Amino acid sequence: MKIIFRTDASLEIGTGHVIRCLTLANILKRLGWQCKFICREHHGNLVDHIRSCGYDVGVLPIANNDLVIKKTGSEKRSNYSKWLGSDWRIDAEQTKICIGGEVVDWLIVDHYAIDIRWESELRDVCHRLMVIDDLANRRHDCDILLDQNLGRIEFDYAQLTSENCLILLGPNYALLRSEFHQLRKCSLKRRTIPKMEHLLISMGGVDKSNTTEHILETLKSCKLPSELRITVVMGIHAPWLNRVQLCATKMPYLTEVKVNVTNMAKLMTISDLAIGAAGSASWERCCLGLPSLIKINADNQLHIANALQKMGAAKIFTEREGVGTLPTVITKLVDNTQALSDLSRISSKITDGYGTRRVSEYLVRIKN
Numbered sequence: 001m002k003i004i005f006r007t008d009a010s011l012e013i014g015t016g017h018v019i020r021c022l023t024l025a026n027i028l029k030r031l032g033w034q035c036k037f038i039c040r041e042h043h044g045n046l047v048d049h050i051r052s053c054g055y056d057v058g059v060l061p062i063a064n065n066d067l068v069i070k071k072t073g074s075e076k077r078s079n080y081s082k083w084l085g086s087d088w089r090i091d092a093e094q095t096k097i098c099i100g101g102e103v104v105d106w107l108i109v110d111h112y113a114i115d116i117r118w119e120s121e122l123r124d125v126c127h128r129l130m131v132i133d134d135l136a137n138r139r140h141d142c143d144i145l146l147d148q149n150l151g152r153i154e155f156d157y158a159q160l161t162s163e164n165c166l167i168l169l170g171p172n173y174a175l176l177r178s179e180f181h182q183l184r185k186c187s188l189k190r191r192t193i194p195k196m197e198h199l200l201i202s203m204g205g206v207d208k209s210n211t212t213e214h215i216l217e218t219l220k221s222c223k224l225p226s227e228l229r230i231t232v233v234m235g236i237h238a239p240w241l242n243r244v245q246l247c248a249t250k251m252p253y254l255t256e257v258k259v260n261v262t263n264m265a266k267l268m269t270i271s272d273l274a275i276g277a278a279g280s281a282s283w284e285r286c287c288l289g290l291p292s293l294i295k296i297n298a299d300n301q302l303h304i305a306n307a308l309q310k311m312g313a314a315k316i317f318t319e320r321e322g323v324g325t326l327p328t329v330i331t332k333l334v335d336n337t338q339a340l341s342d343l344s345r346i347s348s349k350i351t352d353g354y355g356t357r358r359v360s361e362y363l364v365r366i367k368n
Contacts, residue, residue: 003033003034003036003105004108004126005036005108006037006108006110006111007109007110009039011042011043011206014205016204018110020110021110022050023175024360026177028360031360037056038095040084041060042062062085082113083111088113088118093121106128107125108129108132109129115140116138116140116141119141119142129142130142132146133146136157138160143164144166144167144363145166146169146175148170148280149171149303149304150170154169166362171283171355172351174287174351174353176351177356179266181353184348186269188344190270191289195272196225196228197272199275200268200276202281203215203275203277204235204281205237205238206235207234212232215275215326216255218327219326223334230254230256231255232244232248232255236259268288271290273292274291277296277301278294278301278314278316279301279304282308282314283355286348286350291333292314293326294308294315308350313350315343
């Protein structure tokens with residue numbers, strides 16, 4: 001079985017789309033499937049990382065700086081069309097060239113800038129097509145649509161997909177690596193007695209707005225346990241990494257900055273509270289019952305954040321250069337272990353960490 005992933009990472013896009021595709025690729029690879037990625041060479045791409053994981057990558061060139069992408073219809077209303085780095089027609093043709101003239105079993109697309117037009121153009125090079133989406137804001141031509149966000153209902157995609165499309169919705173289909181469900185029992189057991197000794201900060205692989213440094217500066221003036229340890233996780237392409245590392249040396253609490261970690265599930269398991277972005281990592285924290293304070297870093301995170309807070313599974317905070325609600329929110333948690341316990345209990349019910357397995361079973365089950 002051959003499968004192609006069309007997805008991108010960049011300083012603008014972030015790393016989440018590629019990471020969740022890698023997670024799915026890894027389980028399919030163990031099932032004997034041949035997986036290949038096609039990515040554009042954006043600044044901050046993860047091409048080398050994908051290759052280090054053992055996958056072939058077809059690299060699409062960066063468009064010329066003078067290329068004018070004509071926007072019509074829905075593209076004018078979308079903030080994501082520029083993420084493709086070229087006109088969709090050019091991208092579709094380049095993707096076909098990378099596929100190499102064969103017809104693959106599955107083409108999996110995880111890209112906010114791709115819609116029904118691109119997908120229809122690629123139908124002749126794949127038996128089946130799957131879309132991973134979070135937005136429910138455009139039409140798709142696909143056999144499976146996955147939206148792992150909390151609160152999604154089939155009605156959201158009723159007018160955006162065909163009646164024959166299988167729609168997989170909710171965090172029970174969240175694409176999490178196997179170590180999360182493997183450590184789930186240990187993590188939940190650790191939280192039976194809430195405490196505040198280890199704080200984990202992870203604002204995504206890029207954190208282009210430098211939110212991490214703003215958070216650290218704010219925490220300097222917060223009344224926190226003197227023995228508190230802080231672990232900061234960032235990606236190698238994070239543009240503010242050096243500043244964050246310098247800031248960490250000036251913290252009143254022992255603070256360590258880790259780059260490109262490979263043991264995120266373990267770090268979450270041994271943490272008592274997380275401060276993070278309201279993106280795909282939300283499901284990792286939920287699986288492990290890790291109490292979380294979340295910040296909305298992008299429009300596509302708004303739905304996730306509001307749904308989590310409404311359920312009592314996380315608390316939203318605002319933070320911008322030291323001015324926001326973080327001091328109040330975190331101080332209340334420090335003084336109220338029952339609140340920590342409630343966040344852990346409620347969030348742990350959202351996903352069990354077996355989503356990747358469930359999605360892969362559907363891919364295997366649907367025959368040509």
